[in-house]
Amino acid sequence: MYKFAVLGHPIKHSLSPDIHAQFARQFDIQIDYDKILAPIDSFAQSAQAFIDQGADGFNVTVPFKLDAFNFATELTLNAKTAGAVNTIKITNNQYLGENTDGTGLVNDLINNLNITLTDKVILILGAGGATQGLLLPLLNQHPKRIMIANRTASKAEKLHHDFSAYGNTCGFGLDKIKHTPVDIIINATSASLDGKMPDIANGCADNAICYDLMYGQQTPFMDWAKNNNASLIVDGLGMLVEQAACSFEFWTGNKPKTQAIIKALRR
Ligand code: NDP
Numbered sequence: 001m002y003k004f005a006v007l008g009h010p011i012k013h014s015l016s017p018d019i020h021a022q023f024a025r026q027f028d029i030q031i032d033y034d035k036i037l038a039p040i041d042s043f044a045q046s047a048q049a050f051i052d053q054g055a056d057g058f059n060v061t062v063p064f065k066l067d068a069f070n071f072a073t074e075l076t077l078n079a080k081t082a083g084a085v086n087t088i089k090i091t092n093n094q095y096l097g098e099n100t101d102g103t104g105l106v107n108d109l110i111n112n113l114n115i116t117l118t119d120k121v122i123l124i125l126g127a128g129g130a131t132q133g134l135l136l137p138l139l140n141q142h143p144k145r146i147m148i149a150n151r152t153a154s155k156a157e158k159l160h161h162d163f164s165a166y167g168n169t170c171g172f173g174l175d176k177i178k179h180t181p182v183d184i185i186i187n188a189t190s191a192s193l194d195g196k197m198p199d200i201a202n203g204c205a206d207n208a209i210c211y212d213l214m215y216g217q218q219t220p221f222m223d224w225a226k227n228n229n230a231s232l233i234v235d236g237l238g239m240l241v242e243q244a245a246c247s248f249e250f251w252t253g254n255k256p257k258t259q260a261i262i263k264a265l266r267r
Contacts (some may be wrong), residue, residue, distance in 0.1 A: 001119030002252065003054055005034040007046055007068075012037075015265065016059055019241055023248045023256035043067035047088070057089040057251045060246075065099075065129055072097025081163070082133035100252050101130060102137030104243025105186075105213075105236075110141075112238050112259060115184070115209060117141035123182045124148050125174065125198050125221075126189035127155035127249035130213055135159065139167035147182070149174050151189070151198065159186060185225070187212040192219035196256040205230045215240055238262050 002024075006016040017033045024031040038046035038059075043064045050058060069075070072085050076098045079085050085097035089235040109115040120143045124131050127150035138146060145168045150156035153173030160171030166194035177200045185208050191198050192212055197220035210225035216238035225233045241262045249255045 001030040001032060002056045003032050004057055004059070004251065005036045005050055005055065005063060006059040006061060007036045007038045007043065007050070009038055009040050009063060011035045011061070011145065014061065015240065016061075019244045019261060019265075020248060022261050023245065023254075024232060026256050027252070027254045029252060029254070038064060044071050045051060047071055051090055051095070053205055055090055057087065057247075059247055060086050078102065078133075078136060081131075081136045081166075084129045084133055086133075086243065087250055089251055090107065092206070098247075099133045100243040100246035100250065101133040101239070102135070103246050105134055105211075105239045106137045106141060106239075107242040107246070107258075108234075108238035109184075109211070110244070113209075113232070113234060115232075117143050117184075119144045120183040122146045122184045122186065123204060124188050125200065126184045126187070127152070127159050127171070128188070131159060131188045134186070135163045135169070136166060139163065139169070142167070145170070146167065147172070147177075149177050149200070174198055174200050176210060177201045177204055181206040181209055182207045184211065185230075187214070187219075187221040192221055195220060197221055197224050202228055204228075206232045209234070212236060213239065237265060241265065248265065 020033045050150045068085035071097045078097045079097045082099040087098040089096045122143050146158040148171040156171035160169045179201050192214035205228035209232045210230040211234045212219050212221045213236040215235045241258050244259050
């Protein structure tokens with residue numbers, strides 16, 4: 001029996017136990033997957049208490065991905081470049097930190113939505129923790145260019161500086177977005193959580209694929225994409241399931257099938 005959990009604050013809303021239970025059934029594996037509400041100021045104590053109970057691994061969600069990065073005793077390259085950890089695997093008293101968010105998004109785009117990323121121009125809105133986790137897996141697909149646009153321009157410029165060694169990037173303020181179309185726009189801001197739309201130029205979404213990392217509701221970004229002639233509008237539910245699948249594989253070595261689960265959750 002594997003022992004897993006997700007740690008977050010809040011955590012009640014998390015779909016992870018249900019998703020992982022469905023993965024486990026595919027391989028006839030027994031798992032116990034809990035939700036743990038960690039107090040905001042004591043992530044490390046909560047994580048250690050779970051490990052002491054015999055945990056094999058755990059997921060980490062808002063607002064603890066940076067705490068988990070610091071808690072890990074070893075990091076994968078993905079986690080190192082992301083500067084954040086959403087998955088920890090316990091082996092031989094080592095806590096190996098991974099970040100599956102970016103690979104989850106890439107798998108959703110390529111495998112579920114049949115979108116090719118090679119040679120595409122991608123505009124990412126936002127320069128927070130999520131964007132930082134997306135950049136390396138996206139750049140590994142060899143897009144023509146990734147433009148990072150953020151409300152606070154300096155954060156986008158910094159990400160450009162940190163990731164330009166891995167591919168063609170640039171970073172600027174939201175106000176510098178041009179009216180010319182791009183291939184793919186990814187809303188990685190948290191504006192949707194507040195029911196807001198980042199303040200950007202019209203025109204860039206014309207015939208573009210528009211992907212909001214937020215899931216579970218129609219967002220202002222999705223409405224904006226519809227009004228701006230996007231060719232496809234998608235929310236982040238597929239990414240959620242795909243990043244969970246990467247965690248499950250990281251822990252157990254088994255790669256789950258995801259499409260039926262995404263369909264069922266969408267229903
Ligand atoms: P952070 O708090 O690290 O970053 C928030 C970003 O949003 C910043 O770039 C911030 O800009 C920007 N922002 C916030 N409000 C506005 C606004 N009104 N207008 C323009 N920009 C705004 O959050 P994360 O990066 O961790 O998460 C971003 C989103 O991604 C969340 O909605 C989260 O739920 C989602 N997510 C979804 C996942 C999935 O599996 N589907 C996985 C991970 C994240 P500034 O720097 O100027 O403050």
